[in-house]
Amino acid sequence: MTTHSLTQEQTLAAQRKARIAMTRKIASRATTYGLMTIMAILFLFPIIFMIVAAFKEEASIRQDLTSLWAFIPNPDTVTLDNMDDMLNRVPFEQFATTSLIITFLSVIGGLFINSMAAFSLARLRWFGRSAILYVIVSLVIIPLEAIAVPLMIQVSDVSPTLNVFLLALLGGVMALLWSILWSASDAILNRYGIDLPKAAAYVFRGIFTLIISFPIELTVYYLFKQSTQESNWREFAPSWLNDNLGFTADYPFMFILMAALAGATILVWRYSWGRLGTVIEQNQQTADLSPAMQNLTRLIATVLIALPLEFLVIYLFSKMQGSAQSWFNTYHVMIVPFLADPFSIFLFYQFFIGIPKDFDEAATVDGASHFRIYWDIAVPLTRPVFATVAILQFLRFWSFFMWPLLVTQGTDFAPLMVGMGFLRQGNEQTLGQEMGYAALVTIPVLITFLVFQSWFVRSVSSSGVKG
Amino acid sequence: MENILENLKTTAKNIPQQFQHRKGREFQAAMLLGGPAFILLFIFMVWPFIKGIELSRTNQLSTGQQGRNVGWTNFERLISINFIEMPEVPPRDELPVEFTRSGWYIGSDGELQFRWRDLESQGLGRWDSENEADQYNIVKMFDISGTYYAIIAKDPLFWRSLFHNFYFVLLVVPIQTSLALLLAILVNQKLKGMNIYRTTYFSPVVTAMAVITVVWIFMYNPSEGLINKMLGVITGQDITQDWVKDPRSAMPAVMILSIWQGVGFQMIIYLAGLQDIPEDLYEAAEMDGASVFSRFRYITLPMLKNTTIFVVLTTTILAFRLFDQVQVMVAAGAPQDSVGTIVWYAIQTAQDGFVGKAASISIMFVIVVLLVSMLQRVFVRPESALD
Numbered sequence: 001m002t003t004h005s006l007t008q009e010q011t012l013a014a015q016r017k018a019r020i021a022m023t024r025k026i027a028s029r030a031t032t033y034g035l036m037t038i039m040a041i042l043f044l045f046p047i048i049f050m051i052v053a054a055f056k057e058e059a060s061i062r063q064d065l066t067s068l069w070a071f072i073p074n075p076d077t078v079t080l081d082n083m084d085d086m087l088n089r090v091p092f093e094q095f096a097t098t099s100l101i102i103t104f105l106s107v108i109g110g111l112f113i114n115s116m117a118a119f120s121l122a123r124l125r126w127f128g129r130s131a132i133l134y135v136i137v138s139l140v141i142i143p144l145e146a147i148a149v150p151l152m153i154q155v156s157d158v159s160p161t162l163n164v165f166l167l168a169l170l171g172g173v174m175a176l177l178w179s180i181l182w183s184a185s186d187a188i189l190n191r192y193g194i195d196l197p198k199a200a201a202y203v204f205r206g207i208f209t210l211i212i213s214f215p216i217e218l219t220v221y222y223l224f225k226q227s228t229q230e231s232n233w234r235e236f237a238p239s240w241l242n243d244n245l246g247f248t249a250d251y252p253f254m255f256i257l258m259a260a261l262a263g264a265t266i267l268v269w270r271y272s273w274g275r276l277g278t279v280i281e282q283n284q285q286t287a288d289l290s291p292a293m294q295n296l297t298r299l300i301a302t303v304l305i306a307l308p309l310e311f312l313v314i315y316l317f318s319k320m321q322g323s324a325q326s327w328f329n330t331y332h333v334m335i336v337p338f339l340a341d342p343f344s345i346f347l348f349y350q351f352f353i354g355i356p357k358d359f360d361e362a363a364t365v366d367g368a369s370h371f372r373i374y375w376d377i378a379v380p381l382t383r384p385v386f387a388t389v390a391i392l393q394f395l396r397f398w399s400f401f402m403w404p405l406l407v408t409q410g411t412d413f414a415p416l417m418v419g420m421g422f423l424r425q426g427n428e429q430t431l432g433q434e435m436g437y438a439a440l441v442t443i444p445v446l447i448t449f450l451v452f453q454s455w456f457v458r459s460v461s462s463s464g465v466k467g
Numbered sequence: 468m469e470n471i472l473e474n475l476k477t478t479a480k481n482i483p484q485q486f487q488h489r490k491g492r493e494f495q496a497a498m499l500l501g502g503p504a505f506i507l508l509f510i511f512m513v514w515p516f517i518k519g520i521e522l523s524r525t526n527q528l529s530t531g532q533q534g535r536n537v538g539w540t541n542f543e544r545l546i547s548i549n550f551i552e553m554p555e556v557p558p559r560d561e562l563p564v565e566f567t568r569s570g571w572y573i574g575s576d577g578e579l580q581f582r583w584r585d586l587e588s589q590g591l592g593r594w595d596s597e598n599e600a601d602q603y604n605i606v607k608m609f610d611i612s613g614t615y616y617a618i619i620a621k622d623p624l625f626w627r628s629l630f631h632n633f634y635f636v637l638l639v640v641p642i643q644t645s646l647a648l649l650l651a652i653l654v655n656q657k658l659k660g661m662n663i664y665r666t667t668y669f670s671p672v673v674t675a676m677a678v679i680t681v682v683w684i685f686m687y688n689p690s691e692g693l694i695n696k697m698l699g700v701i702t703g704q705d706i707t708q709d710w711v712k713d714p715r716s717a718m719p720a721v722m723i724l725s726i727w728q729g730v731g732f733q734m735i736i737y738l739a740g741l742q743d744i745p746e747d748l749y750e751a752a753e754m755d756g757a758s759v760f761s762r763f764r765y766i767t768l769p770m771l772k773n774t775t776i777f778v779v780l781t782t783t784i785l786a787f788r789l790f791d792q793v794q795v796m797v798a799a800g801a802p803q804d805s806v807g808t809i810v811w812y813a814i815q816t817a818q819d820g821f822v823g824k825a826a827s828i829s830i831m832f833v834i835v836v837l838l839v840s841m842l843q844r845v846f847v848r849p850e851s852a853l854d
Contacts, residue, residue: 029658032653032656032658033658035653036653036654036664039650039653039664039668040664040667040668042727043667043668043670043671043727043731044667044670045693046671046679046682046683046686046727047670047671047674049682049686049693050679050682062691065691065692065693065696070693113503113504113507114504116500116501116503116504117500117501117503117504117505119500119501120496120497120498120500120501121501124493124496124497124500125493126493126494126497126498127494129497132501132505135513136508139508139512139513141784141836141837141840142512142516142833143784143788143836145788145790145810145813145814145829145832146516146519146829146830146832146833146836147512147515147516147519147829148813148814148817148829149519149522149813149814149817149822149825149826149828149829150515150516150518150519150522150826150829151511151515152817152822153518153522153527153529153822154514154515154518156529162510165506165510168506169503169506169507172502172503336507336511337507337511338511339503339504339507340503340504340505340507340508340511340512342508342512345504369496370493370496370497370500371496371499371500374500395672395673398675399675399676399677399678399791401675401676401677401790401791401794402790402791402794402810402814405794405814406814406817406818416675416678417675417677417678418677420677420678420681421798424681424798424799431685434681434682434685435682435685437678438678438679438681438682441675441678442673442674442675442678442679445673445674445675446670446673446674449666449669449670449673450666453662453666456669456673457665457669457735457738460669460732460735460736461735461736461738461739462739463736464735464736464739464740464774464777464778
């Protein structure tokens, strides 16, 4: 009935209720934090134990098992001896190099190949597009394990067809690389306002392209050379080449040379095809032909123009015919089969179809080629999915175990995961070394994860269901 | 009118040409952009799949040349299984020690008979035995009210591996999924420091399975392993369970390790799904007096249906592909009869040289995975269609 202040009892009751509610809240918070902390301990203890044991004296590892010292570095027993011994026993650096090469090349190459394929499926219309899309989506379900065995047999007895394909792939990569460098050199000239006469500009751009691409070609040569050291690929370079070169043109060199020639051929094809198109339309004799005949003329003329290059490539390839080689114990056996990944293509596809069509149309009106649309519009707009795919593929290739186990023997080409097996061949007292190996493999990835946490989390959640 | 028609006809004739140019360029661009991927996929995924079927019908050894075509023998040997009541046999302990293997053979009366045999006998459960009955070996024998029954198969390890796969999936998928959901709910709370917990729960995911298994194997050591020692400290007794080598605990050991490594991944996916649920729903429910559990049951769970479906489907397929942990553990002494999985068996067979047989195991693996996927679709699709 009264509207002024509450009676004393009511105030006390209200205060008590507030206190109870507050206690309840604190209690529930404490329970939550307690529960979550217990779980956190359960999740972390193997990792902490591993790292601590890696730097602990062998004898103390077992002693400390029942105490908290198992998880806390003890200044008295910290030692680097485990790492020392482990590095002496197994070629860890070699394993690490192999893993890094495989992971780096696979992730970078995969990003290009898969995103380009997804772009062609998402933004272009062409005959057979939906069929191929359907096939790729079905391939997502097939795990590597289902085809590992036949794939192993396939790469152990490499047919010339497979070598042709590797050559075409390398050639395509060269062509792409040179095209990119060619336009990059143009962009550089423009950026710095350097105005050269046309001939000089071409010369500059040519030199720029060759010089920048040379280290890349050298790297590929080096990687190939590593793989072919032990094999019995015979030299098949013509002797006149060897005599004049000043060094022996071995198989890897010839292969790279063939790839460069193939790349040049592809570029010549593209250039001729384009120019011939306009020439045919404008030329009186050919302008009246039907489109089919025009295309045929174009085709024949293109092939004829590139004839010298084509001849060289085919001649060199035929010399290589006798050596159908196994891809076992090489770098490319762990890289090439997995460059194209249906799941990555699918992820890219989902994002590419979300880009508004207006961008494409505006760019087309401005005269951009499809590749420019891909490179300058689609790629920058979808950076998150590139990060996603890169992270997922990195985790996959870093922990690659089953396939390298099948296709490598010995320590020369074993990645880190397989290399661990060589460490365990000893006696019982190598625990610290094993933990050291495990720690060296795990810590870099952990640190990367901690630094790029939000990227990792975002990549995992965006690979899940989206509507 | 005529003019209009004429105009239309000319335009109609010209449009295809323009499109042809555009279409031609699109096709060319598509081939340049997508060509590498399409060719790679064909050569390294489609083609091996097809060749795998052909390979599985041969008896090829990896060191030899092309294997001889043996038709469906590989498959027949894999899937031959039977359930038999065993004849009266003397109890094992009454036999001399050498009699440790058993076998079936066709007796003189033409009947399939079972005998305890000694190790020296030829043709015991060998796949190349001429006597068909000799090819069978016992998968599991059990005693039902005094009579002995047995499951026999020509390839007991295959059936055991298959069984282990299902054992693994049926336990790990529900446990891991529920745990992931629980962790996601916990981490989703609006309290301080949740990001630290999220990072912690996710960190096992970035460890490489093949390497972290070695760490766990040491932790599983019976006398000097961390787990037994810690359990001992907690319970005050001496725990000496040999997690890795004891047939009963080997598979659970693999399961615990796998759940530990995998749950963070699923948790993140659930987290994304949880954050998609609108806040208003919860507020309205709270105003209506709904308890925490009711809110969970009537809001959270239904809104997470699609996410759950996705998580369960993908976890199941991933679980069937179990290999890394098993390989490392078997190398460390785990009994392959308790822990082997289909993929492990296929790789093992391939490494032993029997690639034809390994290919047939791979095909069986694909069939099993396809069947399970289809089964899951059947149970799951009707519900999501109601959304």
